[in-house]
Amino acid sequence: MVSISPAADTGLAAMPLEFAAFCELHRPRYLSYAKVWFHEPTAAGRVVDQAFCTLAQVWPEVLGSSNPTAIAWQILRSTVAECERPNSEPLAEHRPAPADEDLAILHYVVGLAAPEIADVVGAETASVAGQLRHALRRMPQEW
Known part of the structure; x- marks a missing residue:
């Protein structure tokens, strides 16, 4: 609520x-x-x-x-x-896709799953999942 x-x-x-x-x-x-x-x-x-x-x-x-x-x-x-x-x-x-940092924050800090993130940012779930995998490979200090 x-x-x-x-x-x-x-x-x-x-x-x-x-x-x-x-x-x-x-x-x-x-x-x-x-x-x-x-x-x-x-x-x-x-x-x-x-x-x-x-x-x-x-x-x-x-x-x-x-x-x-x-x-x-x-x-x-x-x-x-x-x-x-x-x-x-x-x-x-109007970036073409949400920044990896935003997706990482929404996933790892806020606790949203890829489909929920896709709903929030207006992206395809598969794209969000791929970007999250990419963000995971980066060092956390780079976020």
Whole structure:
């Protein structure tokens, strides 16, 4: 269950039902990812809420795209990077695939299986599994 309603806390009450459902589905996983970067739960929650606000601004276009989940994930990643390093360049908005580091975090730190990760980042399960194998071969200090 979501502890903070995105609609209630971010002024998104007028958003379509599809957006509310998307937020409800993805918020727990997004929050788990953000907690890796922002160890304080309140700070992580603010970053996720900020990402959802950004997503809300482009929701009709995102929903009409071929992969709304992948675009939403990139918005979250960009928001995390921007908040973590406010004076540096944000992550590229439309990388062809999620970074190995993100997948490793979602798998080894957050505890998601490859199909769950694929659902969160908007990728194919086989691709995620292959990238996880590649990430496992790398030294953890490289993540």
